[in-house]
Amino acid sequence: MAAAHRKGKKNKNELALLGLTLLMFILLVLGVLYTQSETFLNRHIESGQSTSKPKKVNQDSPHSSETTEAQQTNTPAQKDDIVWEHQSQPVKLPILMYHAIHVMGAGEEGNYNLIVDPTTFESHLKALQDAGYYAVSPEEAYKILTENVLPQGKKVIWLTFDDSLWDFYDIAYPLLKQYHMKATNNVITGTVGNEANLSLDEMKEMKENGISLQGHTVTHPALGNTDPTVQNSELADSKTYLDSNLGQDTISFAYPSGSYTDETIAIAERNNFKMALTTNEGLASAANGLLSLNRVRILPTTTAELLLQTIATQ
Numbered sequence: 001m002a003a004a005h006r007k008g009k010k011n012k013n014e015l016a017l018l019g020l021t022l023l024m025f026i027l028l029v030l031g032v033l034y035t036q037s038e039t040f041l042n043r044h045i046e047s048g049q050s051t052s053k054p055k056k057v058n059q060d061s062p063h064s065s066e067t068t069e070a071q072q073t074n075t076p077a078q079k080d081d082i083v084w085e086h087q088s089q090p091v092k093l094p095i096l097m098y099h100a101i102h103v104m105g106a107g108e109e110g111n112y113n114l115i116v117d118p119t120t121f122e123s124h125l126k127a128l129q130d131a132g133y134y135a136v137s138p139e140e141a142y143k144i145l146t147e148n149v150l151p152q153g154k155k156v157i158w159l160t161f162d163d164s165l166w167d168f169y170d171i172a173y174p175l176l177k178q179y180h181m182k183a184t185n186n187v188i189t190g191t192v193g194n195e196a197n198l199s200l201d202e203m204k205e206m207k208e209n210g211i212s213l214q215g216h217t218v219t220h221p222a223l224g225n226t227d228p229t230v231q232n233s234e235l236a237d238s239k240t241y242l243d244s245n246l247g248q249d250t251i252s253f254a255y256p257s258g259s260y261t262d263e264t265i266a267i268a269e270r271n272n273f274k275m276a277l278t279t280n281e282g283l284a285s286a287a288n289g290l291l292s293l294n295r296v297r298i299l300p301t302t303t304a305e306l307l308l309q310t311i312a313t314q
C-alpha cells in the first residue's frame, strides 16, 4: 500500500516535472513570438505614422522622391539625444528672417527683396546641414538665451519666416522636412485661410511635423506708430487665436515691419510673450533683451557661402 503510494507519488513527480518542462518550453516559444511581434508592431506604427500623412504637396517637384523619404523618417525635428552644455561666453544665436520662398512671378518685382528662389533656399539648408547646424524651436531658442547653453557638438540656428504665406506650406515645408530642419512661421492671424496665406489645417499639420507657428499680430500694423490700445489688441488677439486654435502657449512674435517702441515692449511683456523678433540686423543674444532680438535678413542674393560667413559666431 505504502509502496504503491510511493510509486504513485513518483509517477506524479515525473508527470509534474514533464509538465513543468513543457510549460517552460511553451513560455519560451511565446516569449520569442511576443518579442518578434512587438518589434514588428513598432516598425509598423512608426512607418504608419509617417506614411499616413497627406502627401498632396508638390507632386511635380524634382524633390518629391526625397520628400517621401524624409516623410518616412518622419520629421524635420531632430530632438534625439541633445546634451545641453553651459557656455562660458554669452551665446550668440543667428535668427534668420525669410519671407516668401518661390520663383518670382511677373508683377512681383516690387517685392523682389522678400522672395527667395527655392533653389537658393535649398542651398542654404544644405550648407547649414553640412556645417553641422541644429535648427531650434522657439522653446529651445528661449532655453539657449536664458540658460546660456548650446547642444553639445552642434551649432544652432533659428529659421523664421514672416507673414504665413501660402508658399511656406507648398515649397519651404517639404524642403525643411527633407533636410530635417525645424522652423518657425510668424503668422498674421487675420489672414489665415486667405488664398495667399496658410490655412488653419495646413498650420495644424505642420505643427505635428516640427514647424512652430508664432505671432505676427492680427493685421500687420507698424506697432511703433499705432495707438497703445490697438497695439495691445493686436498682440493679445493674435496670441489668443494661436493658443486656442493650435492648443499651445505662443511664446514669441515678430514685430511687423520691425516697428516697435519701449511701450510696445512693455505691452508684449504684459501679454506674456517671452521673446520678440525685430528686423535689427545681427546675431541675437540675451544682451539684446529677449523682446528685441536681432535677426539676419535673407535676401534673394544671399548665397549659401555668404550666409555661413554672416552667421559664423567665432
Ligand SMILES: [Zn+2]
Residues within 6 Å of the ligand: 162, 163, 216, 220, 256, 257
Ligand atoms: Zn511681416
